[in-house]
Amino acid sequence: MTPGLETDDELLILMRSGDEQAFVTLYRRRQAAIYRFALHMSGSATVAEDVTQEVFLALIREECGFDPGRGTLPGYLFGIARKLVLRSLERGRADVPLEIEGEESAWPELAVHDDPLADLTHREGIDALRRAVLALPRRYREVVVLCDLEEVDYADAALVLACPIGTVRSRLHRARALLLEKLHQERNFRPAVGAWKPVRCLT
Amino acid sequence: MEAGKVFDMSCQEFWRTMPELARHPDQSGHLRECSACAALWEKQRALTDGLRTVAKEWSHLQAPQRVEGRLTAAFRSHAGLGEKSRPERLWVPAAAWFAAAAALIALAMFLVSERQPQAPRHAAPRAMELAELQPLRESPGNELGTGEDSPYSGDDFIPLPNAARIAPNEDVNLVRVEVPRSTMIGLGFEVSAERASEPVQAEVVLGIDGLARAVRFLDE
Numbered sequence: 001m002t003p004g005l006e007t008d009d010e011l012l013i014l015m016r017s018g019d020e021q022a023f024v025t026l027y028r029r030r031q032a033a034i035y036r037f038a039l040h041m042s043g044s045a046t047v048a049e050d051v052t053q054e055v056f057l058a059l060i061r062e063e064c065g066f067d068p069g070r071g072t073l074p075g076y077l078f079g080i081a082r083k084l085v086l087r088s089l090e091r092g093r094a095d096v097p098l099e100i101e102g103e104e105s106a107w108p109e110l111a112v113h114d115d116p117l118a119d120l121t122h123r124e125g126i127d128a129l130r131r132a133v134l135a136l137p138r139r140y141r142e143v144v145v146l147c148d149l150e151e152v153d154y155a156d157a158a159l160v161l162a163c164p165i166g167t168v169r170s171r172l173h174r175a176r177a178l179l180l181e182k183l184h185q186e187r188n189f190r191p192a193v194g195a196w197k198p199v200r201c202l203t
Numbered sequence: 204m205e206a207g208k209v210f211d212m213s214c215q216e217f218w219r220t221m222p223e224l225a226r227h228p229d230q231s232g233h234l235r236e237c238s239a240c241a242a243l244w245e246k247q248r249a250l251t252d253g254l255r256t257v258a259k260e261w262s263h264l265q266a267p268q269r270v271e272g273r274l275t276a277a278f279r280s281h282a283g284l285g286e287k288s289r290p291e292r293l294w295v296p297a298a299a300w301f302a303a304a305a306a307l308i309a310l311a312m313f314l315v316s317e318r319q320p321q322a323p324r325h326a327a328p329r330a331m332e333l334a335e336l337q338p339l340r341e342s343p344g345n346e347l348g349t350g351e352d353s354p355y356s357g358d359d360f361i362p363l364p365n366a367a368r369i370a371p372n373e374d375v376n377l378v379r380v381e382v383p384r385s386t387m388i389g390l391g392f393e394v395s396a397e398r399a400s401e402p403v404q405a406e407v408v409l410g411i412d413g414l415a416r417a418v419r420f421l422d423e
Binding site for chain 1: 246247250251253254255256257258260261262264265266267270271273274275277278279281282
């Protein structure tokens with residue numbers, strides 16, 4: 001086979017038979033997404049590095065028993081990474097989740113205010129969106145990072161998050177609504193010269 | 204048309220089943236019928252485009268190179284490939300440390316073992332002299348080490364008691380260690396009480412099995 005063209009499952013079989021090149025290929029193919037996920041979830045490059053290392057060590061040691069019948073290898077790796085990140089966050093208590101009542105039942109209304117999304121075509125708007133993603137509560141941040149940033153499909157995301165696919169959809173919907181809210185808030189806090197129109201002349 | 208009214212599907216059904224709309228075109232036709240959902244969908248689409256831009260900007264982020272190095276080493280270790288693929292410069296110091304540790308352990312075991320009292324000597328014995336003091340046993344397994352045919356015969360090497368003989372062509376290692384001067388007492392040297400705790404350098408001959416066979420002290 002041509003190196004690098006094997007599927008993840010083929011590489012895993014080769015790796016488990018002691019093929020170091022297969023392991024390196026698999027690592028290089030998947031490490032960046034795992035690192036980014038851990039980084040965005042923890043907000044710490046050190047934690048992200050440790051998590052990435054532990055994820056692939058688990059794969060080397062065959063500790064968790066990946067079953068191709070249950071999902072894809074990336075989904076499995078994200079699942080391990082998520083557990084490790086959560087463990088790290090619990091130890092460090094670095095994340096204060098924002099609990100929102102009735103998350104699964106109530107569908108938020110996406111307020112139609114003046115349009116902060118127009119900014120998303122500009123540098124400033126993208127920066128604001130990036131900040132908004134990082135400021136999302138953990139349960140919404142993870143679904144946005146997985147589905148929107150890393151383009152994990154919903155079925156895999158459901159396995160990673162250990163929840164039904166419907167929950168993935170509802171959380172994603174809610175997460176996007178929160179992002180819009182945050183973008184709108186940030187836009188309103190920004191001083192906009194055009195918005196300061198005199199209502200009445202006092203002189 | 205107003206949002207919330209039931210067309211082909213309700214707005215809630217639409218959003219429950221179609222969050223992928225931001226990526227895929229509307230298959231249900233609901234957006235044509237519901238202007239409110241169409242407006243929201245436009246927002247979602249813009250947001251998703253923005254997220255895609257963010258993802259592209261973050262795409263360069265990856266684990267530092269050192270992680271790959273550590274994992275590759277762990278893989279080799281796990282697969283039992285370590286000694287074959289590890290660079291020699293890493294292996295040699297490890298082997299030296301192992302040999303030094305083995306030599307120290309052998310000397311320590313020798314010191315705690317029961318010894319027949321011997322008359323103190325003022326000078327270090329030559330190997331042949333020591334052979335006369337401690338006659339070789341009959342059992343080959345218990346023979347003292349440095350015979351005439353050994354490359355370590357002479358040169359002040361003292362065969363250790365109960366150590367196997369060093370064969371002429373045996374691959375041995377010579378390890379230099381530092382031990383308390385009191386170690387020399389066990390081999391028949393005279394050591395004053397004041398100097399017993401001083402360190403003294405010694406060279407230990409290790410057999411292929413890693414066990415110490417003979418020793419010589421460099422500054423008696």
